[in-house]
Amino acid sequence: MRNTVWGVLLLTLAWALPCALPAPADAAPAPGLTPGSTPGSTEDTAPGRALAIQATRAKPEVRSTTADHGRFEVLHFDAEKQKTMQPEEVTRTCLGCHNLAALQFHQSIHWTWRDTEGQPENFGKGALSVNNF
């Protein structure tokens, strides 16, 4: 009788001991990878956040402008003419005032469709590049 009681006790112990020890599960990170502090507990102190808030607030979100394009007469096109208009005509009207825009644009990849820096003769959708689409 006594023996059985001891046996049960021992079995329980043998089983319980390893469980009671802090056994990491397979997916748990290795020693040294266990989180130390609770993330987010010191919300505002992350330097990267403070820096980003500074960086973006410095430049106002809505930039002011002194022109309302809706009131430029040249942009009120004739209803009949509108039926046959093409984008180039509008662009020409813009360029009447924005007289440097075309020059700037011609130097960018959005116009050339070619590499503007390294190898313009080879790279670019307008050159010899291949993709698989």
Add this chain to the structure above:
Amino acid sequence: MDCLVCHEQTGTYRKFPSGAGYPAPYVEDPANPGTQKGVPFPGESKSYFAPDWSRVAQSVARPSRMNCGTCHFYGGGGDAVKHGDLDSTMGRPPKTLDVHMGTRESGGQDFTCVRCHTTHSHHIAGRIYETPAAAERKSLLQDDLGDKILCESCHGTEPHQSGGMSDKINDHTDTVSCQACHIPEFARAQSTKMWWDWSKAGQLMDGKEVVMGPDGKSVFDRKKGEFRWEKNVVPEYYWFDGTLDHVTVADPIDPTAEVWLNRPQGSADDPNSRIMPFKVHRAMAPYDKVNKVMVIPHLFPFNKDDDTAYWKGYDWNRAIEVGMEKAGQPYSGEYGFVETTYVFPTTHMVAPKNEALPCEACHSRQSRLAGITEVYMPGRDTFAMVDAAGWVGVTGAMVAVIIHGLMRFVSGLRRKEE
């Protein structure tokens, strides 16, 4: 050139799909004089209308996300085809999809594209082929007028809290890119094209020209072949110094292996390189079997009678011949299909901080970084935790055995006493 694509704000300025950059012509509705009938495009349910030029022109302002998205959300010929991190869901994304471009209501910053892609005199900051987006990782504190094209421009190189676990995160930023941890998956709002088999084009599938998949996107099209779309895609990781190496139609290829049409440049010993997440689009694409080069087939017909175009004549040989001639390249007359890859750095769709990649996604035997072999990573390279778990079990068992033995000993003594 067209200023309106980038500057108009009505959202009504649309190009006709096959119109080579022009909107649909004005076609009057005979039933309702003075209004447009619209021009239908085959395969699409809605019609296209000529723009109200005055309204469009008067609406101009600095470019919104939708302006840039007109082209960049639809790269490769459709929504989410090309990029896995730039698609029409980025027009008005919730913060969970993109912390920066996310709408204010959802807690995001409502950034326009240009907020990061700083533009001076119409030069839009960003990587162009072999020229990296920025040569140095400078923060705005170091250079307040600099481009804000890198994460570090706004957040610095050690953005996480010091002390505790976050300290360990900062230790990573000289090897692991911000994107690797902060974009755990891409194409989180809609699926992106991951596989394209051009060799299946020209045939029918189950007798049909177009077969739609479960999410309403075509999985087969006679013109283009067979596709596979995937959502919530885990990226592939490569060393990246901000530049991509490109294969052109003039470069020889090895068709016995997967052909990398572009490849991330960079290495573990380059201080400017980081481990970066990529979308890798794989495709069976046509190549010249004799000259061993990739080819550019002529797809769009020049005009109504141009049946050299693949999408009209369905003859690869003639389409390649004309395409290569246009590119000024020789063609042997013999083509085949080879498996190719095309990579895109994943850099948009930054997830909220609590969804950043957990440590064990990289530091475990099932590491996402299995392909990055040049660095030592605890948890992946030693099987430390498996060992630890094992040892705990072994020690526990040994202790139990000893106690067991002791008890038997004691009980045996007692029995003797009796």
